[in-house]
Amino acid sequence: MEQESLDYILVPLGLFVLVLYHAWLLFTILRHPTRTVIGLNAESRRQWIFSMMSDPLKNGVLAVQTIRNNIMASTLLATTAITLCSLISVFVSSTSDSTNTASQLVYGNKSPLVYSIKYFTILLCFLVAFLCNVQSIRYYAHCSFLATVPSSAGKKESMEYVARSLNRGSYFWSLGLRAFYVSFPMFLWIFGPIPMLVCCCIMSFVLYFLDTTSSFTRQLHLRSFREDHAESAIP
Template sequence: MEEKQLDSVLVPLGLALFLGYHLWLLFTIIRSPTRTVIGINSQTRHKWDPLKNGVLAVQTIRNNIMASTLLATTAITLSSLISVYVSNKSSSPSSKLIYGNKSPVMSSVKFFAILLCFLMAFLCNVQSIRYYAHVSFLATVPTSQGRRDAIEYVARNLNRGSFFWSLGLRAFYLSFPLFLWVFGPIPMFVCCFIMSFVLYFLDTTTTFTRDLHSHSIKQEAIAEDL
């Protein structure tokens, strides 16, 4: 295979591997949420009653807002730096470390993909901040005390903020193989494979975690019945 053809083969394979893993993760979250960390956290937040301790709830949400703000600031800063770098870039890379298509057009495509990835991370984290800020007001509304439908609405918005946080974090994960694509399609493909393998162990739960979660849910159900 010629050097210039590696980008058209390895890059789609790497992206397909990364996308295929996340499609499997989405399917598992929908069908068997307790097998994933995201699903268990979603069920836990759904059972969380922020009206029992409003101060603690606001502090917890504030910490999440600060984390989302940090990621959003980092994403937009990196996007600005990449834009400045690309606008001042006069020639294509000629380093011997790069093995692949070194044309100026392909170089621009690589940096545009990284820029788009960071912009998506910025937008997702901004949406996360929006939902968290909305929940921080709803969590301390006195009229919601004792109303199950109001608590359900707060938990639903809290989960939406967390889902946007997860999407923004996934965009940061995707930026690693896209950044390595600058050095060639081989490092990019290897990074996609390793990252999918590592994310599998980070996203899935163990038997002990599932048993502990189901036990806590049963205990809460018994308390509600009483």
């Protein structure tokens, strides 16, 4: 097999592995949320909002401090992403002729166009991470105001709206973090399509254990959720 044809076979195969895994993850989150960490965390945040908003005057400081910590985490990732975007742009513009002296250890297509596509995909990953984290900050900041409104105490519709906003902020944070994860195989693509394919397979395998929950964890959370529902039903 010629080296130039490796990129046309192995790179789409690696991307297909990542897309297939995340399609399965999205299906599982929508149909069986308790089997995933994302689904369990979403329900936990919903219960937390209901607990905090039951008495905003008493729990307001704790709620704002907790949401502020999430804002700081999103700000850190957003700053890192936009900084890496700037560094990649400067690097590409200053080394436009470096692709002609590519190492012989790098298999695959070594044309300048392919190298430009490689750097563009990395840049795109960090831009997506930046935009997702900015949206996450937006939702978190909005929740910090809504969670401390005294008039919302005891109103289930208001609590549900705040819980949805908080979960949307967390979903955007997760998407931004996924963009960082995807940037790893895109970075290894610079060294050839073989490291990129291996990284995609290993990352999908590792993410499976990070995204799914064990039976013990599911039972522990479900028991806690049932207890919360039982306590809220007591007049």
